Amino acid sequence: MTDQVxxxxxxxxxxxxFCLLYFAGSNFVLDKIIHLPIGSKHGREMLRTHVRPWLFIAPALLLLGTYLVYPLFETFRLSFYDATGEQFVGLANFRWVFVDQNFLLTIRNNFMWLLVVPAAATALGLVVAVLADRVWWGGFAKSMVFMPMAISFVGASVIWKFVYDFRGPEADQIGILNAIVMGMGFQPQAWVTIPFWNNFFLMAILIWIQTGFAMxxxxxxxxxxxxxxxxxxxIDGASxxxxxxxxxxxxxxxxxxxxWTTITITVLKVFDIVMAMTGGQWDTSVLGNLMYDWMFRGGGDYGxxxxxxxxxxxxxxxxMAFNIRRFRTEEAQR
Known part of the structure; x- marks a missing residue:
């Protein structure tokens, strides 16, 4: 532990x-170049004005290019190759996508997530935001609702595993949901293994997290x-x-x-919750999990x-395009 710290x-x-040395060194080199007797003084100052910002953002651009732009183009290239990434297969992988049953299942699941999670989290966040301002303990209520945002998706999944926990029909149950169900006189269930409905139990975790953000x-x-x-x-009598x-x-x-659009983007990238709760089993897989399975399980398939x-x-x-376009429209109206 001490070594890690x-x-x-x-x-x-x-x-x-490194950052201090980079910025100090780059400014030193720039100043030396600017002071060379080349061109007019005004031209050298214009050069300083235009070059200095690029010196500051160059490390960020390099990192973005290395870890974001290059992987994007490389992934696009590999999508036209076979499992080894060596033989060109054209559009075969894209044709496979639309006939593979697992892919169609994940598309159905992703579509349900998109319908339910953004709408539910936004609506709940709006309701809490309105109601919390009407009570004296509203600040405390907002803090409690926002607290799940500080928990990672995996951590939240571990918490909800205890909520949905099932120990067998004859065993003592420690799951909160099964305790409530048994208290009402019904039989406990393995909630995350019930096809179709288990997707909604997983969605509840993301709704629980994102409601605080929306609020x-x-x-x-x-x-x-x-x-x-x-x-x-x-005064006019409105309720x-x-x-x-x-x-x-x-x-x-x-x-x-x-x-809504921010939560929608989060939903499209959901992976952690499904992996931690079910591993994609029992018809709960989403696109992120299916991609992970093809890449890292069973030998890997680059294509x-x-x-x-x-x-x-x-x-x-x-x-994202819709969000950016709306933002630009609002900026133009101001």
């Missing part, structure tokens, strides 16, 4: 020292709704439900869409795993 501290110190963003947006408008609606649906929701609709990765990317791009 020392190694971590050493890595941090070395990184900081914080929407709570801040709701503070921008003018109190004068709400008070005027109350609290009418105020909520006809005044609050329309005025924070742009924020709701941002929260098909890369194809699945590209399908996942193609699914994320439209959502």
């Amino acid at each position: 020392i190694q971590t501290i050493s890595a941090v110190l070395v990184s900081i020292a 914080v963003i929407l709570s801040a947006a709701l503070r921008g709704v003018p109190n004068e408008t709400i008070e005027a609606a109350r 609290e439900l009418q105020i909520f649906f006809e005044i609050m929701v329309p005025q924070v609709m742009s924020t709701i869409l941002v929260v 098909r795993s890369s194809t699945l990765a590209m399908v996942l990317m193609f699914a994320v791009v439209p959502v």
Whole structure:
């Protein structure tokens, strides 16, 4: 344990020292070049102004290129090759995708996740944001709702494993859900093994995590709704439900869409929860798990795993494009 702490501290110190040396050294070299008697003084200053920002962002661009851009193009290239990544097979992998039963199952599961999780997490976050502001202990309630955001997906899955735990029909049950079911006079169940419905039990974990995120963003947006408008609606006889649906929701609709699209992107990339809870068994696999299985289980298949990765990317791009387009539209209207 001590060695790990020392190694971590050493890595941090070395990184900081490298950054300081890089920026100091690059500025020193730039200043030396600028002071050379080449061209006019104004031209040298213009060169300094244009070059210095690129010196600062060069390390970030290098890292992005190495760990994001290059893998993207390499994955795209491998999607046209066989399992070994050596023989070109054209569009065979993409044709396989749309006839493989496991892939069609994962698409169904991903579609259900997309329908349920963003809508449920956004709606719950909005309700909590509205109700928490109406009670004196609302700050504490918001803290409790937001707390799951500090837990990793794997950690949250471990917690919910105890909620869904099943020890056999005759054994003592420690799972909270089975304790409630037995208290109501029903038989305990192995919840995560029930086909189709087990997907919803897994979705509950992500909803539990993302509700806190939605609540914080929407709570801040709701503070921008003018109190004068709400008070005027109350004077005119509007009910609290009418105020909520006809005044609050329309005025924070742009924020709701941002929260919804952000959670949608998270859902498309979901992997940890399914892997930790079921490993993709019992018809719970999603695209991330299927890609992992083809790449790292059974010897590995570069072609098909890369194809699945590209399908996942193609699914994320439209959502991101919609979000960026809406953001630009809002910026242009300001």
